[in-house]
Amino acid sequence: MQHSRPIVGFHCSGATGQEWHRLKAMSAGPAPVxxxxxxxxxxxxxxxxxxxxxxxxxxxLLPEIRALGAPVHLVAHSYGGGVALHILRHHPDLVASLCLYEPTCFHVLRDLGAEGEALIEEIAALNGGLLADIEAGRLRKAAAAFTEFWSGPGAFDALSPERQAAMEAWIPKVVPDFDALIDEPETPGDLRPDLPVTLIWGHDTRVQTRRIIDVLAARFDAPQVHGLDGAGHMGPFTHRDQVFALVAAHIARAETGLAGA
Known part of the structure; x- marks a missing residue:
């Protein structure tokens, strides 16, 4: 994968930057990942x-991104997509392109009026239940509820003991993450509509993330939108080959467009 600009990968809640490490193996040329x-x-x-x-x-993160020396291709999943949009909104000079897998930026659902408010309310109710469990010390219950909201019944039990323990250790961060995703202040016109953008979603996802894709697709001039059969919200893990192929195609398209600009 050739790229003249740096690539920055933002992970989902409960994961680490390791989620996007494969981009380093795919990278060719001097630009960092x-x-x-x-x-x-x-x-x-x-x-x-x-x-x-x-x-x-x-x-x-901002000083580290600036130190890369050029506007970056931002690649992000879920919560990471919310962070990516924040950086695009407030530091547009840092962003060359945007590739998002199911960004959970729930605040944009307000574009949908009553439908969007109802979808946000469902997330707020989930977050309230998680907060109650966390404050009562029921970290395993909270970690299971969060995992199964996104991946279905039995998903937490299917994780390895190591991943279960990691989710329990991380789960106190979920409440502030959800708060940020719901409460981010924004206006619909502040996302640089001419930016090279790719939006990816799984056909077996939650209605919130599917509708977020719809809202964001309407905010950019010429986004590429891809739906993956059989994939859900955790597509970058369960459908890695397809997702990373789409990311590589996005970067190739963005580099071509930026070179001709």
Missing amino acids: FTPDFFGCPSRGPWKGGRFSFADEAAP
């Missing part, structure tokens, strides 16, 4: 402040 960890990961440590926002998540 950067796959940072968010707060809540062992390398970054827990969030220790008060009310949390994407600005807090992005703050330690």
Whole structure:
């Protein structure tokens, strides 16, 4: 995969930058690939402040992205997509293109009026239940509920003991993550509609993420939108080959367009 600009990969909630490490193996040429960890990961440590926002998540990443020396191809999944949109919104000079797999930026659902508010309410109710379990010390129950919301009944039990333990250790971060995803302040016109954009979703996903794709597709001039048969919200893990092929195609398309600009 040839690319003259750096690539930055943002992981989903409960994962680490390892989610996008395959991009490093795919990369050819001198431009770097950067796959940072968010707060809540062992390398970054827990969030220790008060009310949390994407600005807090992005703050330690921005100097690292600027140090890459050129606008980047932002590749992101789920919660990482919310962080990516925040950076595009507030630091557009850092972004050359955007490739998102099911970004969970629930705040954009407000474009849909009453339908969108109802979909946000479902997420807020889930988050309230997770908060109650976390505050009561029921971390395993919260981790299972979160995992199964996205991947279906039995998904948590199907994880390895190591992954279950990692999810239990990470789960306190889920509540501030959801708060940031719901409460991000924005206006519909602040996302650079001319940007090279690819949006990817799984046909077996939640209605929230499917409708988020619809909203975002309407905000950009010429987005590429791809739906994957048999994939759900965790497609970058369960359908890795297809997802990474689409990411590579996006970067090739974006590089061609940027070279001709």
